[in-house]
Amino acid sequence: xxxxxxxxxxxxxxxxxxxxxxxxxxxxxxxxxxxxxxxxxxxxxxxxxxxxxxxxxxxxxxxxxxxxxxxxxxxxxxxxxxxxxxxxxxxxxxxxxxxxxxxxxxxxxxxxxxxxxxxxxxxxxxxxxxxxxxxxxxxxxxxxxxxxxxxxxxxxxxxxxxxxxxxxxxxxxxxxxxxxxxxxxxxxxxxxxxxxxxxxxxxxxxxxxxxxxxxxxxxxxxxxxxxxxxxxxxxxxxxxxxxxxxxxxxxxxxxxxxxxxxxxxxxxxxxxxxxxxxxxxxxxxxxxxxxxxxxxxxxxxxxxxxxxxxxxxxxxxxxxxxxxxxxxxxxxxxxxxxxxxxxxxxxxxxxxxxxxxxxxxxxxxxxxxxxxxxxxxxxxxxxxxxxxxxxxxxxxxxxxxxxxxxxxxxxxxxxxxxxxxxxxxxxxxxxxxxxxxxxxxxxxxxxxxxxxxxxxxxxxxxxxxxxxxxxxxxxxxxxxxxxxxxxxxxxxxxxxxxxxxxxxxxxxxxxxxxxxxxxxxxxxxxxxxxxxxxxxxx
Numbered sequence: 001x002x003x004x005x006x007x008x009x010x011x012x013x014x015x016x017x018x019x020x021x022x023x024x025x026x027x028x029x030x031x032x033x034x035x036x037x038x039x040x041x042x043x044x045x046x047x048x049x050x051x052x053x054x055x056x057x058x059x060x061x062x063x064x065x066x067x068x069x070x071x072x073x074x075x076x077x078x079x080x081x082x083x084x085x086x087x088x089x090x091x092x093x094x095x096x097x098x099x100x101x102x103x104x105x106x107x108x109x110x111x112x113x114x115x116x117x118x119x120x121x122x123x124x125x126x127x128x129x130x131x132x133x134x135x136x137x138x139x140x141x142x143x144x145x146x147x148x149x150x151x152x153x154x155x156x157x158x159x160x161x162x163x164x165x166x167x168x169x170x171x172x173x174x175x176x177x178x179x180x181x182x183x184x185x186x187x188x189x190x191x192x193x194x195x196x197x198x199x200x201x202x203x204x205x206x207x208x209x210x211x212x213x214x215x216x217x218x219x220x221x222x223x224x225x226x227x228x229x230x231x232x233x234x235x236x237x238x239x240x241x242x243x244x245x246x247x248x249x250x251x252x253x254x255x256x257x258x259x260x261x262x263x264x265x266x267x268x269x270x271x272x273x274x275x276x277x278x279x280x281x282x283x284x285x286x287x288x289x290x291x292x293x294x295x296x297x298x299x300x301x302x303x304x305x306x307x308x309x310x311x312x313x314x315x316x317x318x319x320x321x322x323x324x325x326x327x328x329x330x331x332x333x334x335x336x337x338x339x340x341x342x343x344x345x346x347x348x349x350x351x352x353x354x355x356x357x358x359x360x361x362x363x364x365x366x367x368x369x370x371x372x373x374x375x376x377x378x379x380x381x382x383x384x385x386x387x388x389x390x391x392x393x394x395x396x397x398x399x400x401x402x403x404x405x406x407x408x409x410x411x412x413x414x415x416x417x418x419x420x421x422x423x424x425x426x427x428x429x430x431x432x433x434x435x436x437x438x439x440x441x442x443x444x445x446x447x448x449x450x451x452x453x454x455x456x457x458x459x460x461x462x463x464x465x466x467x468x469x470x471x472x473x474x475x476x477x478x479x480x481x482x483x484x485x486x487x488x489x490x491x492x493x494x495x496x497x498x499x500x501x502x503x504x505x506x507x508x509x510x511x512x513x514x515x516x517x518x519x520x521x522x523x524x525x526x527x528x529x530x531x532x533x534x535x536x537x538x
Contacts, residue, residue, distance in 0.1 A: 024054060024173045026326060026404045032170070039162045041140035041147065042089030043100060043154045044082070047162030049169040049184040049372075056181040062344020062368035068263060068297050069374060073201040076377035082157055103137060103150040110136045111149065111389075115397050118406040121413045133396045145400065152392035158379035159372075160187025160364070164391045167399045168350070168364045174404060175330060176339045176348075176366070183344065184372040186379070188363045189386045191301055191349040195266070196222050197378050198299055198347060201371075203228050208262040210248075212240050213498070214491045216273045216301070219266055231262060232493035237441045239277035240267055242286040249294040265296050270334060271304030271446020274491045274504040278308065278444040281335055288340050300337045300348045304446035306355050306411045308333055309419040312442035315427045322416055326408045329415070334445075344368035352394065354447070355414055360390040418447070418507070421515075425449055425507040428519035437530050447508035450488075455501040458530055468497050475503070477525040483518040 024032065036051065066074070084097050114130040116122075139148035147163040159165055169185045172178070188194040203209065205227030211219065213232035220230055234244040245265070252261045267287070269279040279287070291298055310320045323329035338348040344367070351363035365375060379385070398407050426442055426449070439452045455461070458470045468489060475487050488502030505522075507515060520535075527534055 023177045024170065026174060026408070029170055029174075029404055039146050039166060040089045041151060043151050044086065044098075044156050045089055045151075045162050046086040046157055047159050047165045049165065050369075051162070052166045052169040053173050053183075059179055059181040060342060061182050062180050062370065064370060065297065065344075065368070068202055070200075070202060070204050073374045073378070076374065076381075078377060079158075079380040082380050086157070098155075100155055103154065106137070106149060106153050108137065108149050108153065110134055111392070113393060113396065115401060116410070118402060118409045119413070121410060131401060133401055135392055135396055145396075147392060147395050149392070152388035152395075154388065156385035156388060156391075158186070158376040158383075158385060160362075160385055161388070161391050161395070163399065164362075164395050165364075167395070167404075171404060171407070172338075172350075172364075172366050175333075176336050178338055178366065179340065179342050180344050180368070182369040183366060184369050185364050185366050186372050186376050187386050187391070188349070188351075188365055188379075189361045189383050190353055190358075190363045191303055191351045192218050192222065193383060194349050194363060194365050194375075195219055195299065195301065197375060197382070198349075198365075199223060199226055199228060201374055201378065202264050202297060206259050207264070208257070208259055210245060210262050210265040210296070211493050212267065212272060212275070212277075213493050214272075214275050214488060214502070215266070215493045216268060217491055219301070220491075220493060229259070230493040235275065235277060237277060238283045239269065239272050239275070239279045240283075240287065242283070242290045245287075245296075246290045246293070249290075249296075261294075263294070263296050264299065265291065266299045266301065267337075268301045268304070269337060270302055271307055271443060271448070273304070273446065274448055274486065274488065275450040275502075276441075276443030276446050276448040277450075278334060278446075284335060284337055285340060288337060291345060292343065296345070298337055298341075298346045300346050302336065302348060303351045303354045305333070305336065305350070306414060307418050307447065308445040309415060309422055309443075311444075312423065312426060315423075315430065323412055326405065326412075329408060329412050338366055344371070347371060355411060356394065356397075360387075360394060362386045362390045362394055421507040421512075422449070424512040425505065425515050425519065428516040432516075432520040432523035432535060434523060434527055434530070434532050436532060437526060447506050449505045449507060451503045451505060453501045453503060453526070466497070467499065467501055471501050474501075474525065474529050477529050478503075478522050481521040481525045483521040483525070485522065 081098060087093060088095055112132055112134045114132050116126045117129055117131045120129050135148060137149040139145035140151065165185060165187060172185055199222060207228055208231045209223055209228045210231050210233055212235050223230055234241045249261060254260055269284060271278055313320060323332055336348065337346045347365055347367040349365055352360050422443060437454050437457050440450060443449055453474065455467055455470050460470050471487055471489055478485055486504040488504060489497055492498060510518060523535060
């Protein structure tokens with residue numbers, strides 16, 4: 001059954017009486033929109049989260065970050081072409097100023113997609129009972145929609161379209177309720193691009209970037225050509241250790257390190273890639289406190305935030321009941337760093353890649369107005385705006401078809417889908433992997449299972465071989481058996497290989513039977529490498 005609508009925890013209090021605005025609920029969105037000015041359907045219309053969110057009169061304003069922005073970011077000026085385009089919605093205006101092509105030469109009359117009808121979300125259910133959603137070229141003029149091909153397929157502002165920006169702003173307020181006044185969102189073309197832009201806003205060549213000791217490969221590769229040096233922070237099963245970050249920063253010596261004290265942290269708090277670790281609520285509060293102590297700016301990359309799963313109970317235990325309502329689902333999520341950010345020292349990176357589809361190449365950032373403005377200045381001369389095709393499809397799906405309630409229904413379905421996938425992989429590991437030489441902690445979020453291999457039991461150790469040589473040998477043995485995994489060393493933040501060995505596996509792609517077979521093959525490779533008895537005892 002479809003989860004019921006979220007409990008309306010309270011409409012906005014009369015600001016004349018108390019100047020207090022309570023958290024936006026799903027049930028409050030309709031009333032909020034009815035009181036707001038209509039969203040412009042003009043080409044390249046300007047948009048700002050301030051048009052769509054609570055004023056937050058009772059909240060503090062964010063700190064300013066001029067001392068953290070680099071010269072490249074500070075020197076960016078507004079695009080005169082984008083400023084001119086913002087005038088296109090003026091009634092009676094005839095534009096001869098911009099090179100925006102007429103939609104009459106767009107070879108598209110309409111786009112039609114078939115999408116799930118909540119709560120029937122499976123592939124087969126969508127095929128059988130999905131809803132066909134149509135976007136025409138001139139739907140806005142014809143009164144059918146506020147967003148159409150005429151607008152979406154043309155140039156747009158660096159913030160993204162107001163139509164989709166409204167949805168992600170409302171969603172951010174419903175889920176995270178940022179505790180400072182002047183937060184804003186801006187659309188991105190995904191978190192990898194947004195991260196690259198953030199690095200170019202805050203860092204200079206030679207700076208250190210703090211991150212987990214095992215970090216997202218693409219983040220490390222993004223930092224490298226910019227001359228940024230990753231600095232690995234130790235981890236445990238809950239992810240990054242704030243105490244180790246505090247120790248490093250407290251004892252930092254510019255003379256010994258040859259660089260200024262680090263002030264930028266990149267972290268993936270939920271379902272961390274590659275380790276699958278998820279920071280507890282207490283861990284996140286500790287991390288934020290250390291960031292305040294040392295004036296650290298945080299890049300909170302959360303592509304797996306909504307892939308937080310049900311607790312793992314094992315193959316013979318009953319399942320934990322799923323969230324019974326939208327409110328229960330939101331309460332079950334670990335609080336974001338954004339939700340505890342009273343200073344505006346967090347840039348949160350969200351993405352539709354893991355919860356809708358990677359090929360949309362649409363995400364969004366949330367940060368203080370100052371930081372978002374600098375981000376948009378960069379976007380104007382790089383990505384310009386996310387794909388209008390993708391924005392239109394997402395708008396038709398999320399805003400016009402599902403709404404916020406339907407989207408949360410989908411996220412709850414995804415939570416259960418990934419719980420099942422994770423459980424199937426763990427069942428296979430418990431059945432087929434030799435516990436004499438491997439260990440693991442069940443992941444609570446994300447797409448990845450992090451398997452520790454006790455490599456010092458490998459026969460090659462007696463021949464003087466090191467961790468990287470033995471890791472490569474085990475990895476190739478797995479490939480020879482027909483299973484591909486990812487070496488943990490590929491994700492080491494620093495060149496030092498460390499003293500542990502890990503392999504990353506994923507439960508996101510293969511079906512249950514294929515996952516089980518892949519783990520059986522990996523177990524077979526491990527037994528052969530370590531000289532253990534085969535699984536059948538021979």
